[in-house]
Amino acid sequence: MNATTGLTLLIIIVLLVLTYLMWRALMRRGFRKVVAIFRAAKATDSSEPARSRAGLEARSGMLRYFGPDYKQTAMRIMGQDRIILMTKDEKFYLSEEASGSRA
Numbered sequence: 001m002n003a004t005t006g007l008t009l010l011i012i013i014v015l016l017v018l019t020y021l022m023w024r025a026l027m028r029r030g031f032r033k034v035v036a037i038f039r040a041a042k043a044t045d046s047s048e049p050a051r052s053r054a055g056l057e058a059r060s061g062m063l064r065y066f067g068p069d070y071k072q073t074a075m076r077i078m079g080q081d082r083i084i085l086m087t088k089d090e091k092f093y094l095s096e097e098a099s100g101s102r103a
Contacts, residue, residue, distance in 0.1 A: 027077075030070030034078060037071075038094035050091035 043050050075092075078084040084092050 030074030043093040050093040
């Protein structure tokens with residue numbers, strides 16, 4: 001392996017690590033935004049008003065072309081982890097007990 005190949009391999013590894021770290025940071029921001037949206041709407045318990053996906057949909061129009069919106073992915077992961085729960089009429093609320101680990 002010559003110096004050029006080694007340097008190329010090092011650059012690829014550094015770029016992969018930076019991509020992973022950026023993805024994690026953006027996902028954390030997505031988790032915080034989703035929790036803030038539900039808390040602002042006071043949808044934190046099944047007995048309180050739940051909310052539809054309004055405000056959580058993917059960006060519309062030209063905004064979707066200017067970078068990813070991690071709220072959708074964060075909400076999907078939070079749903080799988082039972083942090084975001086669904087009511088019978090297909091509205092969502094935040095489980096405060098479970099959200100302590102993500103927020």
